[in-house]
Amino acid sequence: MITGIILQIQEAAELVTGANENEITLPILELVIKGGWIMGIIGLLSIIAFYIFFERYFVIARASKEDKGFMNNIRNFIHDGKIESAKALCINNKSPIGRMIDKGLSRLGKPLNDINAAIENAGKLEIAKLEKNVAGLATIAGAAPMLGFLGTVIGMIRAFYDMSMAGNNINIELLSRGIYQAMITTVGGLIVGVAAYIFYNLLVARIQKVVYKLEISATEFMDVLYEPAK
Numbered sequence: 001m002i003t004g005i006i007l008q009i010q011e012a013a014e015l016v017t018g019a020n021e022n023e024i025t026l027p028i029l030e031l032v033i034k035g036g037w038i039m040g041i042i043g044l045l046s047i048i049a050f051y052i053f054f055e056r057y058f059v060i061a062r063a064s065k066e067d068k069g070f071m072n073n074i075r076n077f078i079h080d081g082k083i084e085s086a087k088a089l090c091i092n093n094k095s096p097i098g099r100m101i102d103k104g105l106s107r108l109g110k111p112l113n114d115i116n117a118a119i120e121n122a123g124k125l126e127i128a129k130l131e132k133n134v135a136g137l138a139t140i141a142g143a144a145p146m147l148g149f150l151g152t153v154i155g156m157i158r159a160f161y162d163m164s165m166a167g168n169n170i171n172i173e174l175l176s177r178g179i180y181q182a183m184i185t186t187v188g189g190l191i192v193g194v195a196a197y198i199f200y201n202l203l204v205a206r207i208q209k210v211v212y213k214l215e216i217s218a219t220e221f222m223d224v225l226y227e228p229a230k
Contacts, residue, residue: 038151038185042144046192049140052133053199060130060206063096064213074101075224083108096126096210097217104221116222123214132209137200141193148189155182192210 068094077086083105090102103122107115159179 049196139196144192146185151185
């Protein structure tokens, strides 16, 4: 009985070894080419998605840099009446916060409500600059899977058309072209769509952090303007 079990194990091992030796590798480039022209569009969308992500990521990273002593220096300059020095500090800061505070400084002498409105508008403009092209990632996240499904439908139509034209001479090679396109475009579209979706949410999260910092800085600036009246 034990001998029989050992023989079965050896036979199974030989089958596995044979399967590994006959394993077929699938070149990725060949699969992409067989995906047809839709894979070309999906590939282009992937390049655009990566470009938008990395370009916006570094822009937002620069905007997120915070000078911890910036608002304290602004407060001291305003209390000392050194408005021009405060403006120079904002210009040298080269950040969304610096440009927003500079807009508020340029409105000094006007009603506080007008100054607050100017700061809010400047903040919205800075956020709009940071959000440039980010919506494109959301579009790619939705469009890439749909293009993949379109490729699937086209591939299946091609496969059935080839079957109808072949009559009784149907073979695997004939059907493989349509099935290749059907499966590959779906996978490609989903991969690009998922990547673009993740990129979009990462950028949105980082932009929200900048928005939070702008709101805090705007509040601190308005508090500085109210302080002399106390």
